[in-house]
Amino acid sequence: MASEPRILVTGATGQLGRLVVANLARTVDPARIVAGLRRPEAAGDLGAQGIEARAVDYEKPETLAAAFDGIDRLLLISSNAIGERATQHANVINAAKAAGVGLVAYTSLLHADTSPLPLRAEHVETERMLAASGLPHVLLRNGWYAENYNGFIPSALEHGAIAGAAGEGRIAAAARADYAAAAATVLAGEGHAGKVYELAADEAFTMAGWAAALTQASGKAVAYRDMDEADYRAFLIGVGLPASVAELLATSDAGAAKGGLFDESHTLSHLIGRPTTPLADVLAAALKG
Incomplete structure (x- = not known):
């Protein structure tokens, strides 16, 4: 691998991707960063920052x-097209192998191999495809945002309550x-190939605790x-959400009730070299708009 590797971030203007690019730009030469x-x-x-943009x-x-x-x-940020992810990710993995990419980092799901969340299936399939490809890779198993x-x-403040099944x-x-x-730490660093990082906040909350924090x-x-x-x-459908969204939220909450969104390894804070952002700070920022 070149001494100054070029790094491509997929979904580079998405909610996660743009933050990854911004982090990288603070630590490496922007000319080494490619926004996909x-x-x-x-x-x-x-472009004004010296970052190349490519169609991905x-x-x-x-x-x-x-x-x-x-x-x-290459950072492969998981697609948001639930049900189509495996095919889309296969396209990326096959192209990365053909191009001789030296490392693929994939944003998977927390404890994907054992998670009770139905969302795990496509993440597990992608992890399997990466393993079968022979590409050096690292799994960033992200917990919930x-x-x-x-x-x-807004609804919780209006009605004084939030519903769920967690x-x-x-x-x-x-x-x-x-x-x-x-x-960004993984992409700019060394020695991450073959690693599986279970990434979650230092402090966990229940949904009752979330309501109390709000x-x-x-x-x-x-x-x-x-x-x-x-x-x-049924409640979510009743308030106007599409059935597919209601299904996703309900099954995710049910998985959370079984521990599917919990981890106490502190791997995330160790990796980034600081404590994770407190829930109170996230809520304060949201309330400020």
Whole structure:
């Protein structure tokens, strides 16, 4: 591998990808960073920073050979197209192998091999494809993003309650910026090939604890109303969510109730060299808009 490897970040203008690129730009020469995105013309100010933009579309394998040419390290951020991820990720992995990429980092799911969350299936399949490819790779098994719950804040404040099916399950959700810092650390560092990193916040919360933290942050009383999985799914559909979204939220909560979103290894904070962002800070930032 070259002494100054070129690093490509897929989904570089997405919520996670843009933070990874920003972290990398603070530690390595921007000329070594390549932003992969479906529409390079939407790269914004990346060019002004000296960061090259290349077309990367998981659904268009013909875009990938040119995108990965000369790339030493690749961050494969998992697709958000649930049900189509495995095929899309296979396109990326095959192209990376053909291009001779030296390291692929993949954003998988916390404890993907044992997780009770149905979301695990496509992550496990991608991990298997990476292993079969022979590519040097590292698994960044990300826990839940703490920001996943921010969309519930307006309704929780309006009604004084948030519903769910997570029971007393402990959720070690970290800020998206923490996961981005971990990915940048791995991409810019050495010795990560073959590693599996279970990444989660230092401190976990229950959904009742989340409601209490929102109460503290907002000054408005919010309670947590726990339901069983089927009732929660029906509730979500009743308030207007598509059935597929309701299914995802309900099964994820049910998985959380079984411990699927909990980890206490502190691997994330060790990797980034600082404590993870407290939930109170995530909520404060969301309330400020």
